[in-house]
Amino acid sequence: MGTTVVLALIRGRSALVAHLGDSRAYLLHSDELRQLTRDHSIVQILLDHGEITADEVADHPGRGQITMFIGMESDPLPDVCIVDLHDADRLLLCTDGLTNLLPEPAIGDVLAREHRAGEACRQLVDAANAAGGADNVTVMIIDLTEKADVSLRPSQLILEECCP
Secondary structure: OOEOEEEEEEEOOEEEEEEEOOOEEEEEEOOEEEEOOOOOEHHHHHHHOOOOOHHHHHHOOOOOOEOOOEOOOOOOOOEEEEEEOOOOOEEEEEOHHHHOOOOHHHHHHHHHHOOOHHHHHHHHHHHHHHOOOOOOEEEEEEEOOOOOOOOOOOOOOOEEEEOO
16 A cells, blocks of 8 residues: 655745655646646656657556555655745645546636635535546645745635545
8 A cells, every 4th residue: 555645845935845646736826837746657657758648648547556655665755846936826735636637727727716725625626526536636725925924824724635
């Protein structure tokens, strides 16, 4: 057994983002969504080497097979990046239960349109469940505010997990 992880450590106006597996981090900056992590998976390797196209990922038999995770026999080193943060930026941390069912433009639309983090989490989870919800869907949104480095009030930092 193993599990994936994605995390963000925020200090001042920088975020250190680390991950193992296919849980992802995204940054919404000026209504543009950018994926910060790269999946540790068989299909990502095949994509990187031009063996399959992005359209073939959803139906590929290697989908869901991860190459690095917590609990594997060796001690994997997570991929790490540092991201500069600006006022009104949003970080999204999520499991593949969201990203396997919702395309990035739909995720970006919700994040840009719904300014209440808790409501945006609920909309994303509901949309993933409506699209099939075969896997757990975990979503966390971290909003950067003008008044503080990071707002961690419960109304702005919400973790939703649903299993059908």
